[in-house]
Amino acid sequence: MAVYMVQKTVMSFCTCGLLKILPDLFFCRHCLTLRCDYCVSHEIDTTFCxxxxxxxxxxxxxxxxxxxxxxxxxxxxxxTLSTRSYSRQTDPKKPPQKLYYLLCLFCNWRSHEPIVPDQPTSSGNWPIYKNPNEARITELINYYKSLTLKEIFDKQKKSTKNYGRNYMHFLEKFGLNAMMARKRAGLPNFPLDGNTINTPQLSLAEAVEDVPELPNDIFEADIDFKNISTLEQRFATPDFQDENIDNLYPIRKHLHVKHSLRCRVCEHNVVKPEYNAVKFKIKHLAYYHVPEIKVIKCDPLQPGKVSQLILKLCNPAQTLTVVSFEKLNLSTINEVKETRRLENDDQIPPKKLPESININLSLINDIVIPKGEIKIAARDDTAEYDDTNEVNIDIDDPKYISWRKGNKVALKFEIQIPDNEEIKANVQVGFVMNFTYLDTIPHVATLPKQPQSVLVPLKIVLNLPSNI
Known part of the structure; x- marks a missing residue:
């Protein structure tokens, strides 16, 4: 299922001009536009294992x-490693001792291979192996921290040299409040006598002349790749990077970040997780609101011939939506839709998005799209298991609609490639899909607060293989 969702056959345009698949897009219900990862700001909420x-x-x-x-x-x-136990009796007069070791249930790796000592408790207290060059690295970090503090002090000294000797000014810049704050943070205080900060002396690295020689059979000896660690395994432990796979130690698991996504224009939350749960408090992903498009059937694409294309549209929303199609104008493909303003246009102007990316696509514009408006029923989970009560009250045109079932509709498109067109590995076809969205949020104070049906345009690009 994951590979199916990642296929880049049906792509959508974001407001910044990037082509993204539907699972990678977000829908801002305040701006009523699609947002990608670059159009939202990422905010860290909590860190968890x-x-x-x-x-x-x-x-x-x-x-x-x-x-x-x-x-x-x-x-x-x-x-993730699992903890296993075994009993060992060193003295026949004493009861057996229970010890614990680590075991990987996937590759059967054990902590006995790098000779990690067993622990008497299941909670672990497994040893932490430190880098042999940790003292040198700490010395370099402290040295560059002192250089940063010196630069900050010099900038503050230049900006305050023309001021008078005001008590409140010195209290804010170099007074007791600043000194106590720096003391709590564990940083050195700024000197008050006007002298610069003295950076600690750093011992320079010395070159070693006596380098061990390589063995004579290094180019002739057989190499056993099973005993040599890969680059991925070495980069996972940059402190050691051992070449022998038997000397790799267990790695402490990386912490993940639970972050929220906020729209850069209206500054409303698009994705907001709960604090003490895995669930999301706000989750406005695009595939919850935008009709999903899937390619069901496509005739072989040949120059000078008309090929039939059947697309299936699935409405994921709980309300009925109306879909209409337009041809994609290649001259206006780089235009970015302006976002809607907030409550007062004069007082709260919207922020600007990043500059739009110029799009250069070789689209086949000879496509026959369905005409008129097509209604798609709301999503009903129970209707998928009950076909007896399904009644189609819409009068569908068989020229454009192949079949209809629940919240799914199959539409017919026709693609005609010109005779002089050179067919490549993938043929790109584009169109504009307009769907109605039930807007329940009052964006402007003068508008009524009742839900309104808003037409949202969406630019679609299909990457169709030449031979299907």
Whole structure:
């Protein structure tokens, strides 16, 4: 199912001009437009472990280097490790001792391979292997932090050298409040006598002349690739990057971020997760509101011949929608639809989106689209299992509509490729689909607060293979 949804056969235009598939788009119910990942702002809510679902604050996650303290990953296949126990009796006069080790249920990796000591408790307290060059790295980080503080102090000194010696000014810039705040953060205080910050002395790296020589049979010896770690396994542990696969240690699981998405124009939430749950409080994804388009049948595309194309439209909303089609004008394909303003046009102007991306597509514009308005029923989960009560009250034109069932409609399109057109691997066909959306949010104060049916245009591009 995941591979089916990722297929880039049916693409939609975002407001910024990027072509995206429907699962990658969001629908802003305030702007009534589609948004992609670049048209929304990402805000971090909480940090959690994807295995044990432990919520951590940003400060605690930074202190633990964005790693979970209890969950471990397999260094070979990166699956979560399980804890297994066994009994060992060293002294016949004493009861057997229960010990625990790590086991990967996917590749059968054990913690005995890199000689990780077994633990007497199931909770773990597994050893953390530190980088042998950790002292040098810490020294470099502190050195560059001091350089940053020195640059900040020099900028503040230049900006305040022409001011008078006001007590309130020095209290704000270099007074007790700033000193106490920096002391809580663990940073050095700014000097008050006007001198610059002294950076610590950094020991320079020394080159080593005595380099161990390579073995004589390095180019002739047989290589066993099963015992050599891959690049992915080495990059997972950048502190060690051991070449031998038997020396790979278990990896502490990376923490994930639960973030919310906010529209950059109207600054309303598009996706908002709940704090202590996996569910979403607000989830306005495009495939919950926009009719989904699927390619059912397409005749072989040949120059000078008319090929029939059948598309299936599925209405995911709980309300009836009306769909109409227009031809896609290639001259206006780069135009970005302006967003709707908020309550007062004069006082709250909308923010601007990023500049539109110029689109260069070789579209086949000779396409016959269905005429008129086509109604698609609302989604009903129970209707999929009951075909007896299904009654079609719409008078459909068999020239454009192939069949209809529930909230699904199959439409007929015709594509004619010119004689002088060179057929490539993929033939691109474009059109505009207008669908009605029931708007329940009052955008302007003068408008009534009753739900209104709004027509939302959507530019569609089909990537059809030449031989199907």
């Amino acid at each position: 994807p295995h044990c679902f432990e919520n951590l604050s940003s400060t605690e996650a930074k202190h633990k280097k964005n790693r979970c303290a209890s969950c471990l990953e397999c260094p070979r296949c990166f699956n």
